[in-house]
Amino acid sequence: MSTDGPLPIATDALEACATCGSKSLNRSGRTEVVRAFDVTYPVGGGGYSQATYTFSADVPAAVCGACGAAYLSAEALAAGEYLITRELVARGVGGGAAAKWLRKSAGMTREGLAVLLGVGPERVAEWEQDRELVDRATLLILGDLALDAVEGRTRTLDRLRVVDTPPTDVVHVRAA
Ligand SMILES: [Zn+2]
Numbered sequence: 001m002s003t004d005g006p007l008p009i010a011t012d013a014l015e016a017c018a019t020c021g022s023k024s025l026n027r028s029g030r031t032e033v034v035r036a037f038d039v040t041y042p043v044g045g046g047g048y049s050q051a052t053y054t055f056s057a058d059v060p061a062a063v064c065g066a067c068g069a070a071y072l073s074a075e076a077l078a079a080g081e082y083l084i085t086r087e088l089v090a091r092g093v094g095g096g097a098a099a100k101w102l103r104k105s106a107g108m109t110r111e112g113l114a115v116l117l118g119v120g121p122e123r124v125a126e127w128e129q130d131r132e133l134v135d136r137a138t139l140l141i142l143g144d145l146a147l148d149a150v151e152g153r154t155r156t157l158d159r160l161r162v163v164d165t166p167p168t169d170v171v172h173v174r175a176a
Contacts, residue, residue: 017064017071032121053093055084055101081105082150089143096130097137103128105146116160117141 004070016023057080061070085105089099101125103113110124124133134142144156 017067017068017069020064020067022064022066024064024073030138049112053091055087057081057083085146085150092139092143094134094136094139096128096134099124099134099142100128102142102146106149108145112147113142116157118163136175 001157011139018026042132059072059076059080061072061076063070085102103110106113108116110128111121114121114124123132127134127138141160142154148154148156
């Protein structure tokens with residue numbers, strides 16, 4: 001996650017100020033805006049109109065009582081990332097920047113995603129660099145993979161993996 005302005009240092013510990021060394025860091029209720037990315041992509045199927053979204057999140061910051069430096073914890077950044085992923089999926093946002101964000105939220109490499117989707121590795125790069133439009137089915141799967149990951153599930157991943165598993169000879173199910 002990157003920001004527009006100076007990026008407050010993300011720290012897990014938040015024990016002392018990295019600027020002045022003061023231990024008087026407090027969670028003052030102040031928030032910092034973390035800009036995730038801008039995405040512009042064609043909408044309406046024909047590709048003649050463009051939609052532009054700017055995704056950003058307000059996340060709580062800890063502020064040094066001595067020098068005023070603001071810090072974001074890794075937890076706060078993760079919370080902001082989760083909320084942005086949720087919004088992306090809920091709004092069905094396509095385009096390369098969104099596809100890249102969703103893949104990273106899913107914790108996958110380009111190669112890993114390509115294998116899972118049964119496409120060549122160069123295909124994922126083409127999507128993410130807006131050289132090829134991400135089709136709806138792929139966008140749906142990407143969104144499910146990302147949401148599952150940030151919400152602690154593996155449902156979509158499991159279902160994609162089983163596609164490559166050789167079938168057994170007989171599948172017998174019994175209705176109760
Ligand atoms: Zn300080």
